[in-house]
Amino acid sequence: xxxxxxxxxxxxxxxxxxxxxxxxxxxxxxxxxxxxxxxxxxxxxxxxxxxxxxxxxxxxxxxxxxxxxxxxxxxxxxxxxxxxxxxxxxxxxxxxxxxxxxxxxxxxxxxxxxxxxxxxxxxxxxxxxxxxxxxxxxxxxxxxxxxxxxxxxxxxxxxxxxxxxxxxxxxxxxxxxxxxxxxxxxxxxxxxxxxxxxxxxxxxxxxxxxxxxxxxxxxxxxxxxxxxxxxxxxxxxxxxxxxxxxxxxxxxxxxxxxxxxxxxxxxxxxxxxxxxxxxxxxxxxxxxxxxxxxxxxxxxxxxxxxxxxxxxxxxxxxxxxxxxxxxxxxxxxxxxxxxxxxxxxxxxxxxxxxxxxxxxxxxxxxxxxxxxxxxxxxxxxxxxxxxxxxxxxxxxxxxxxxxxxxxxxxxxxxxxxxxxxxxxxxxxxxxxxxxxxxxxxxxxxxxxxxxxxxxxxxxxxxxxxxxxxxxxxxxxxxxxxxxxxxxxxxxxxxxxxxxxxxxxxxxxxxxxxxxxxxxxxxxxxxxxxxxxxxxxxxxxxxxxxxxxxxxxxxxxxxxxxxxxxxxxxxxxx
Numbered sequence: 201x202x203x204x205x206x207x208x209x210x211x212x213x214x215x216x217x218x219x220x221x222x223x224x225x226x227x228x229x230x231x232x233x234x235x236x237x238x239x240x241x242x243x244x245x246x247x248x249x250x251x252x253x254x255x256x257x258x259x260x261x262x263x264x265x266x267x268x269x270x271x272x273x274x275x276x277x278x279x280x281x282x283x284x285x286x287x288x289x290x291x292x293x294x295x296x297x298x299x300x301x302x303x304x305x306x307x308x309x310x311x312x313x314x315x316x317x318x319x320x321x322x323x324x325x326x327x328x329x330x331x332x333x334x335x336x337x338x339x340x341x342x343x344x345x346x347x348x349x350x351x352x353x354x355x356x357x358x359x360x361x362x363x364x365x366x367x368x369x370x371x372x373x374x375x376x377x378x379x380x381x382x383x384x385x386x387x388x389x390x391x392x393x394x395x396x397x398x399x400x401x402x403x404x405x406x407x408x409x410x411x412x413x414x415x416x417x418x419x420x421x422x423x424x425x426x427x428x429x430x431x432x433x434x435x436x437x438x439x440x441x442x443x444x445x446x447x448x449x450x451x452x453x454x455x456x457x458x459x460x461x462x463x464x465x466x467x468x469x470x471x472x473x474x475x476x477x478x479x480x481x482x483x484x485x486x487x488x489x490x491x492x493x494x495x496x497x498x499x500x501x502x503x504x505x506x507x508x509x510x511x512x513x514x515x516x517x518x519x520x521x522x523x524x525x526x527x528x529x530x531x532x533x534x535x536x537x538x539x540x541x542x543x544x545x546x547x548x549x550x551x552x553x554x555x556x557x558x559x560x561x562x563x564x565x566x567x568x569x570x571x572x573x574x575x576x577x578x579x580x581x582x583x584x585x586x587x588x589x590x591x592x593x594x595x596x597x598x599x600x601x602x603x604x605x606x607x608x609x610x611x612x613x614x615x616x617x618x619x620x621x622x623x624x625x626x627x628x629x630x631x632x633x634x635x636x637x638x639x640x641x642x643x644x645x646x647x648x649x650x651x652x653x654x655x656x657x658x659x660x661x662x663x664x665x666x667x668x669x670x671x672x673x674x675x676x677x678x679x680x681x682x683x684x685x686x687x688x689x690x691x692x693x694x695x696x697x698x699x700x701x702x703x704x705x706x707x708x709x710x711x712x713x714x715x716x717x718x719x720x721x722x723x724x725x726x727x728x729x730x731x732x733x734x735x736x737x738x739x740x741x742x743x744x745x746x747x748x749x750x751x752x753x754x755x756x757x758x759x760x761x762x763x764x765x766x767x768x769x770x771x772x773x
Contacts, residue, residue: 205467208502215258219274224501226459226494229280231256231452232263235420236289238448240440242410242419244382244433246426246549247444247453248483248571250495250513253422256453257297257380260420264376265295293417294367296360298322299380308394311385312401316351319359323347326363334369357404364415374417377409383423386432390553391518403432411436425569428550443549444569445578450488455497457481457490467501479506482574482598493571496600511604519570520608522556522563524650524667530560531666535684537596538605538673542576544591564594572601606674613646613671624675628706630754632769639758639765642668665712669695679705683742694739698746707748708756709739715761723759727768730757734770 209223218225235243247253262268263275269291275281298318305311323346329335330343342362345351351359364375389398410419426441433439442448455463460480461473469476476492480500483491499509523534533543545564555562567573574597579590596602613620620642626634643664650663669684672695676682680697695712699705711730720726734740734755743753755770 208498210498210502213254213258215255215262216268216271216274218255224463224498226455226463227278228252228256228452229259229263229275229278231449232260232280233283233286234449234452235260236286236418238440240418241416241438242421242436242440244421244423244426244439244441245449245453246423246442246569247485248493248569249424250493250510251571252453252494254299254301254380257299257378257420257422260376261295261297261378263290264293265297266291266293266371267295293373293376294371295376295378296322296363296367297378297380298360300384301381303385304388305385306388306392308389308397308401311389311394311398312353312356315385315405316349316356319351319356320346320349322363323359326367329366329370332366332370335366339366353401357401358408360405360409361413361415364409364413368415375415376417377413377419379409379419379421381423382421383425383427386427386553387425387518390556391521395553399431403434406432407435411438424571425551425566426549428552431553441550444485445549445575447486450486451491454483454485454491455494456488457492460492460497463497463501469501469504472500475506476500479599480510482596482601483571484574508600508603508607511600516604516608519567519572520611522566523608524612525557525663526560526563527663528666530563531663531670532684533560533564534605535666535669535673535682537573537594538602538609538670539682540596540602542593542595544593546589547592548589568592568594572597572605574598606677609667609670609674612650612667613642620671621675624672627708627756630706630769632767635756636765636767639767640763643760643765644763672697694734696739696742698743698748699752702746702748702752705752707743707753709734709743709753710756710758711739712758712760715759723761723764723766724768726759726761727757727766730759731755731768731770733757 206222206224209218209221212218212223245253262271263280268274272287272290275290280286300315300318303311303314303318305314323343327343327347330340342355343366345355346359360377364377367375385398386395386402389395410416410421426443427433429436457477460476464470464472464476476497480492480496481490483493485491493510495513496510500506523530526534533545536543543564546561547565547568548561549565549569551566551569552562556566564573568575573594576593576595578592596605620638623635623638623642626638646664646667650667669682673682676697680699683696683698685694695708695710697708697710699707711734713726713730713733715723715726720729734757740750740753744750757768757770759766759768
């Protein structure tokens with residue numbers, strides 16, 4: 201593995217640029233051989249963002265494309281060139297290559313316009329076909345509509361099919377079709393509310409391109425997620441889907457631990473092996489563990505500083521929205537993840553976007569396929585006594601991901617950040633009046649932010665409660681172990697803050713309770729009921745067993761009614 205101190209180039213996704221300029225590159229050309237020998241007609245490859253998908257697509261294009269027929273030297277020092285069969289395949293196919301990575305529009309018409317633009321640019325590249333004697337006048341009229349930006353929807357959805365036909369007739373060879381980041385516009389469509397319109401358009405485009413296309417030799421689509429077959433792939437029964445749990449191509453995307461440690465050694469950073477592993481390791485593909493995201497490793501090699509490089513390459517707006525608006529079960533599991541625990545969830549790697557709102561399975565499936573969670577273990581069907589899907593044991597991928605989520609949660613409280621921090625200070629110092637004043641402002645400013653899900657109601661503030669706990673987890677993580685547990689009954693929720701150094705620190709028990717007008721006349725009564733519940737259920741026992749003394753334990757009852765909050769205190773004995 202040759203990695204000796206070559207210059208690190210950040211963000212270059214063109215294969216030839218990396219090779220010709222002698223930049224740092226880890227050889228992934230065996231992917232070409234593995235993919236070709238699979239014999240699959242159309243392959244959908246899912247990998248997290250910044251995992252080398254675009255670079256590998258560029259590599260495949262430049263290996264097979266007739267445009268690079270005289271560029272075999274690009275591959276001479278790489279493993280694929282050791283195979284005589286593949287040396288003879290280099291530069292022998294017409295290739296159509298395009299990307300939807302930049303299609304991030306706010307409405308359906310703008311998205312179609314952007315896809316039209318991509319198709320037009322593709323036809324400009326192959327405009328020489330217009331003069332081919334193998335094409336008909338009707339073919340030329342079609343090309344003219346595309347080039348002159350007068351295409352209809354029917355022209356757009358058949359544009360790749362027609363281009364494959366033109367190339368086949370011109371060269372007498374079937375075409376390789378490469379589509380990178382196919383699901384980027386789909387995610388934008390979901391977030392911005394035009395999913396159904398775009399799904400119908402994309403379904404027609406993909407069907408004509410990858411299913412009913414006799415001129416296609418092979419095809420590859422890449423993306424972060426597998427959009428459900430019912431949404432856009434319903435007619436593509438020839439599609440081989442490769443997800444994070446698939447065995448195929450396990451080390452073709454991302455860096456293996458061997459590759460990372462070899463690179464660290466080459467750059468004089470051997471002593472950083474374990475630190476880099478803690479920060480950036482954790483991805484599992486198939487049965488292959490210890491996969492690293494390339495973006496973070498390249499940036500670390502370049503800057504020689506630890507940082508949240510991969511986590512900061514996206515707004516993560518969809519993930520933030522789903523977690524923030526998720527129900528109490530979702531937030532409870534997220535609390536556990538932030539506390540370095542594992543959770544169990546059923547996983548479906550075919551993402552059904554219209555089920556994301558409130559669906560635990562859909563949300564944690566999305567987090568897994570996006571690279572934010574890793575698989576610790578999985579139930580086998582042989583282990584199941586009932587007729588149900590196997591559950592996966594999941595954990596946050598690594599420290600970089602954990603820090604990303606912590607920053608995301610802090611952003612949730614950004615509008616009330618001063619008040620929120622002041623509330624925590626007031627709680628730690630025992631200033632009950634300040635706690636009440638600050639909590640009412642925080643609730644007023646942030647309540648609706650958490651209470652915007654499918655079944656949102658100001659009478660059911662559970663989303664806010666759990667968001668509040670997540671904020672505590674971030675703000676007090678260095679000083680306290682924070683445990684939460686949902687109790688039976690309407691609106692009940694407990695939080696225990698156990699000091700990590702119990703000798704001289706306060707401990708806290710917080711009980712949240714929604715006023716029941718049938719039982720409590722005032723918020724004061726509700727707050728007292730919350731305190732009574734703490735006493736009756738003996739929540740303090742958990743703290744006492746850990747070495748905390750009774751005088752250290754401070755109990756607070758939180759009473760909620762709409763956006764009104766009242767906090768009552770029970771002082772230590």
